[in-house]
Amino acid sequence: MPSMNPDAQMPRKPPVFTQEQIDDLVAYYEEEIGVAGPPVPEGVPGNMPRRAEYGDEESYEEAKAEYEEAVGAYVQGADDTAAGEKLYLTNCAHCHGWSGGGGALTGGNFAPDLREASPRQFYEAMVTGPGAMPYFNDETITPDEKQDLIAHFLTLENEPNAGGIFALNRVGQVAEGFIGWTVGLSLIVACAIWITAKQRAHD
Amino acid sequence: MTDNTTKHDTEAGAGPNERVIGTPSSAESDAIVAGAADPHPQREHDGPYPASETHKHSEEEQRRGEKVASLWFTIAFLAGVGFIVAFFVFPPEAIADPQIGQYSTMALGGTLALSLFGIGAGMTVWARRVMPHYEVSSPYDELPSPPEEKRSFGEFFMKGADESGFTKRPLMRRTLLLAMAPLGIAPIVLLRDTGPLPGDKLKHTMWEQGMHMVAEGTHRRLRAEDLENEPGGMISALPYVEPTPEHPHGLSLNEQAKTSVILIKMPENDWKPGMTQQQLNWTYNNIVAYSKICTHVGCPAALYERTTHRILCPCHQSTFDAADGAKVIFGPAHRPLPQLPISVDDEGYLIANGDFPTAVGPTFWDAEKGD
Numbered sequence: 001m002p003s004m005n006p007d008a009q010m011p012r013k014p015p016v017f018t019q020e021q022i023d024d025l026v027a028y029y030e031e032e033i034g035v036a037g038p039p040v041p042e043g044v045p046g047n048m049p050r051r052a053e054y055g056d057e058e059s060y061e062e063a064k065a066e067y068e069e070a071v072g073a074y075v076q077g078a079d080d081t082a083a084g085e086k087l088y089l090t091n092c093a094h095c096h097g098w099s100g101g102g103g104a105l106t107g108g109n110f111a112p113d114l115r116e117a118s119p120r121q122f123y124e125a126m127v128t129g130p131g132a133m134p135y136f137n138d139e140t141i142t143p144d145e146k147q148d149l150i151a152h153f154l155t156l157e158n159e160p161n162a163g164g165i166f167a168l169n170r171v172g173q174v175a176e177g178f179i180g181w182t183v184g185l186s187l188i189v190a191c192a193i194w195i196t197a198k199q200r201a202h203d
Numbered sequence: 204m205t206d207n208t209t210k211h212d213t214e215a216g217a218g219p220n221e222r223v224i225g226t227p228s229s230a231e232s233d234a235i236v237a238g239a240a241d242p243h244p245q246r247e248h249d250g251p252y253p254a255s256e257t258h259k260h261s262e263e264e265q266r267r268g269e270k271v272a273s274l275w276f277t278i279a280f281l282a283g284v285g286f287i288v289a290f291f292v293f294p295p296e297a298i299a300d301p302q303i304g305q306y307s308t309m310a311l312g313g314t315l316a317l318s319l320f321g322i323g324a325g326m327t328v329w330a331r332r333v334m335p336h337y338e339v340s341s342p343y344d345e346l347p348s349p350p351e352e353k354r355s356f357g358e359f360f361m362k363g364a365d366e367s368g369f370t371k372r373p374l375m376r377r378t379l380l381l382a383m384a385p386l387g388i389a390p391i392v393l394l395r396d397t398g399p400l401p402g403d404k405l406k407h408t409m410w411e412q413g414m415h416m417v418a419e420g421t422h423r424r425l426r427a428e429d430l431e432n433e434p435g436g437m438i439s440a441l442p443y444v445e446p447t448p449e450h451p452h453g454l455s456l457n458e459q460a461k462t463s464v465i466l467i468k469m470p471e472n473d474w475k476p477g478m479t480q481q482q483l484n485w486t487y488n489n490i491v492a493y494s495k496i497c498t499h500v501g502c503p504a505a506l507y508e509r510t511t512h513r514i515l516c517p518c519h520q521s522t523f524d525a526a527d528g529a530k531v532i533f534g535p536a537h538r539p540l541p542q543l544p545i546s547v548d549d550e551g552y553l554i555a556n557g558d559f560p561t562a563v564g565p566t567f568w569d570a571e572k573g574d
Contacts (some may be wrong), residue, residue, distance in 0.1 A: 086420030132508035134437035139429035164299035
């Protein structure tokens with residue numbers, strides 16, 4: 001924010017406003033325009049502390065440790081991450097990918113990468129449906145189920161990436177296969193050009 | 204062939220300055236020609252190669268080629284040994300850990316690729332820099348046999364036919380043909396074992412009148428008011444079936460694959476005029492249920508954009524318009540996603556109002572024909 005081009009989907013960027021400014025903005029909006037959205041899920045760990053909001057290194061480190069502890073407790077508090085996986089796979093994975101890397105939609109829109117999102121951002125996205133994303137309110141997916149779902153995703157994140165030196169940022173098997181196929185085929189075509197070059201030089 | 208030769212002749216003038224990718228630059232090729240050992244570089248020839256190249260390479264050139272090719276073969280040998288080493292360095296129990304398995308895969312694949320490439324590259328260098336280049340023609344004989352040969356074969360054949368009694372003794376001939384007939388038909392009869400015929404199985408799912416719906420992944424029945432206040436809401440749903448020990452959610456994978464639907468709550472004014480009255484009757488309070496299985500090859504089509512109401516299939520980009528009866532607006536699918544008629548029961552729970560009116564999943568030979 002602010003958006004540079006209102007027609008294009010906004011990429012994820014570091015926030016410019018402080019939390020206090022954002023709160024003021026929301027308060028103004030609710031006061032003047034009055035259409036309040038779903039409440040902020042206060043019980044879900046919020047955003048990663050930003051260095052700029054803390055005076056000294058020590059208090060920042062402290063806030064960060066506190067945040068990480070809160071996320072850990074939130075993940076631990078989930079009843080059934082297997083059920084969360086099922087919900088993730090049936091409702092989220094088509095757009096955001098099995099591993100949350102995101103993907104293309106129609107008309108230049110895209111489903112963003114989820115791997116930088118905090119648990120609260122996850123939750124808020126489900127209940128507010130940013131951009132073209134449909135809503136998943138607390139009745140269709142209950143808060144407990146949302147916790148399972150988020151916990152599943154955060155656990156998945158901690159799985160080691162076995163991509164080796166050619167890791168493709170976990171874009172998924174189909175995309176990886178496509179890349180392997182195009183790169184491999186290009187090399188084969190280059191070899192074929194080299195092998196037949198002498199003959200073609202005469203033809 | 205004639206074309207090539209003509210083309211070569213006409214382009215001969217421009218020849219030396221044109222360079223094809225992968226061949227040495229003109230300066231280099233001049234040097235090669237200059238060093239040629241052939242005493243008659245301009246002698247007559249019929250093939251497309253210029254005379255200067257229809258001779259053997261100079262000894263010096265061949266030696267250079269030999270060195271390069273052997274270098275490739277040595278690399279291929281070392282890589283091949285590396286492949287075997289890599290195979291034993293990572294024992295099966297170690298590669299079960301993906302953190303180690305990734306290096307095993309990389310080492311095996313890398314050495315194998317290098318080894319095969321080395322052999323191929325060495326052979327290409329061999330062919331291009333050591334072997335001589337010239338054309339060898341080996342003309343074919345005339346294809347049809349000469350008339351006398353045909354005649355004598357015909358006479359010999361008829362003589363054999365007469366002597367065997369095949370033409371003279373019809374009983375034997377006919378019973379032989381009769382004996383062979385069942386064996387000829389047998390392969391067709393055996394096709395029965397590929398059956399039984401699917402019947403109307405492909406056209407029906409287990410959805411039936413009054414069946415409740417659950418959010419897929421849970422076993423909690425959905426109510427219409429769960430989606431009430433939010434046009435733009437969506438959820439994947441399955442029929443509610445009592446759990447069995449075998450299937451905790453009451454459904455086999457096969458049944459899940461066929462019955463899976465997405466429920467979408469549409470903003471009231473967003474329905475397009477293409478929706479028939481019947482299709483609108485199949486919705487409940489602007490909640491519509493479409494089969495989640497793409498009609499192209501059966502991927503789960505559920506990338507729903509609430510702003511455009513497009514449902515996109517991730518496999519081949521078939522795009523359906525949820526506001527217009529899931530009509531295909533892009534991509535290889537050619538049939539709308541089947542719409543499940545829905546309604547609510549007395550307690551407000553969403554129920555199916557019968558099965559899908561059309562077949563779910565990939566389109567097959569008579570998918571669009573009724574029962």
